[in-house]
Amino acid sequence: MHADRLKTLLQQLMAGKISEDEVISLLSAHTLEQLPYATIDHHRELRQGFPEVILCEGKTPAQVAGISERITKRSGVLLATRATARHYAAVRRKVRKALYNPLARTITANEPRKPTPGRGTVLVVTAGTSDIPVAEEALVTARVMGNPVDHIYDAGVAGIHRILSQSEKLRRASVIIVVAGMEGALASVVGGLVRVPVIAVPTSVGYGASFKGISALLGMLNSCAAGVTVVNIDNGFGAGFAASRINGEHGTGNG
Numbered sequence: 001m002h003a004d005r006l007k008t009l010l011q012q013l014m015a016g017k018i019s020e021d022e023v024i025s026l027l028s029a030h031t032l033e034q035l036p037y038a039t040i041d042h043h044r045e046l047r048q049g050f051p052e053v054i055l056c057e058g059k060t061p062a063q064v065a066g067i068s069e070r071i072t073k074r075s076g077v078l079l080a081t082r083a084t085a086r087h088y089a090a091v092r093r094k095v096r097k098a099l100y101n102p103l104a105r106t107i108t109a110n111e112p113r114k115p116t117p118g119r120g121t122v123l124v125v126t127a128g129t130s131d132i133p134v135a136e137e138a139l140v141t142a143r144v145m146g147n148p149v150d151h152i153y154d155a156g157v158a159g160i161h162r163i164l165s166q167s168e169k170l171r172r173a174s175v176i177i178v179v180a181g182m183e184g185a186l187a188s189v190v191g192g193l194v195r196v197p198v199i200a201v202p203t204s205v206g207y208g209a210s211f212k213g214i215s216a217l218l219g220m221l222n223s224c225a226a227g228v229t230v231v232n233i234d235n236g237f238g239a240g241f242a243a244s245r246i247n248g249e250h251g252t253g254n255g
Contacts, residue, residue, distance in 0.1 A: 033070055037063050042074045049248075050145055051075035053237065056083040056107075061090035068107070069094040078109035079144050081137060081237045104136035104236075108144055116146035120174025122243045124149065125163070125190060127156030127180035130205045134236040135179040138201065141240025142177075147247050157185045163193075170194050175243040179236065181205025184216030191225025197246050199239045200230045 012018040033040040045051045051071055056064050064080060068091045072078050078095060080087070088100040088107050098109040122142040126135045132153055143149045152169055155162040163170075163186065170176065170193055178187040179201040187200035200223070202216035210216065213233035220230045231238040 033074075035066060035070070038067050040067060040070050042071075045075050050241075050244075051077055051079075053241075054078075054080035054107075056080050056087045056105075059087075061086045064107075065090035065094045068098070068109075072109055076110045077112075077144065078107065079111075079141065080107040081105065081141075083107045101136065101140055103133055104140045105133065106137060106140045108140065111144040112146045115143075115148040116248075119147050119247050121148045121150050121172060122175050122177065122240070122247055123169060123173035124151045124177045124179065125155060125166075125186070126151075126153045127178075127182065127184075127186040128205065129154045131179045131181055131203050134201060134203050134234050135177070137236030138177050138179065138240035138243070139236075141237050142243050142247075145241070145244040147244050155186070156180065156182075157189055160189070163189060167193070175199065175246050177201060177236075177239045177243055179203060179239075180220075181213065181216050182207075182210055184219035187220045187228055187230075188223040188225045191223060191228040195227075197243075198225070198228045199242055199246075200228050201236060201239045202230070202233050204234055 031043045033042055041052050054064060054067055064087045068078055068080060072095050078098065083105050091098045091107050095109050098107055100107055124135045124139045126132055135151065139149050139151060150169060152166050155166060173196060175197050176190055176194060177199045178190050180186040181203040184202050187198060191198045200220040202213045202220055204213035206215065217233055220228065231242065
């Protein structure tokens, strides 16, 4: 249950338009919902500001569709990650307004029409074109959570002038997500250019010695640039969610 809906219930209770038992019943209905294959946490939106997000990997299309239907009926906004076209086809039969982003592998529905007022831009930057799928997952996550978003793609350190030429976009951003594979050096470069939080996302892109993202992960963890925080390998969703939380507190940009 969203905070605005809770306020409305309390106002109705104080005005005598609804009974205490009715309020208790409505609140109870918005906590946990048990399905044969999942326990849906409807209280998460009130606790954390955003409904439960569905990780589609390991779930059947029917399971994802069932969870999606229940979430949209209670909370409205839907975000499902690591979704396939089969997942989307099943969800679409239950949630008619659902949209699929095959590059990001996300399913969304009822996302805000406009960003939350007062929030600055979450900028997503990739080192290479191969990093874009993870970057798109981060971008969609941040956008669905009410943030203005922008991106700079294919600006890795092999051609350092590419990121240096984007100084205006970097300057305007409130939070920057840097997505890179190989050795992950772009996060340190960006971290040294800006004064806003930088969230680094190592990707599994790279040749054998990159060890499916471990080299990028270690390089980012060892960044000499202050203010760089690192999430797990290929975790675009985690970066987008963290960026939204940071942006909710700051939203000021570089000035």
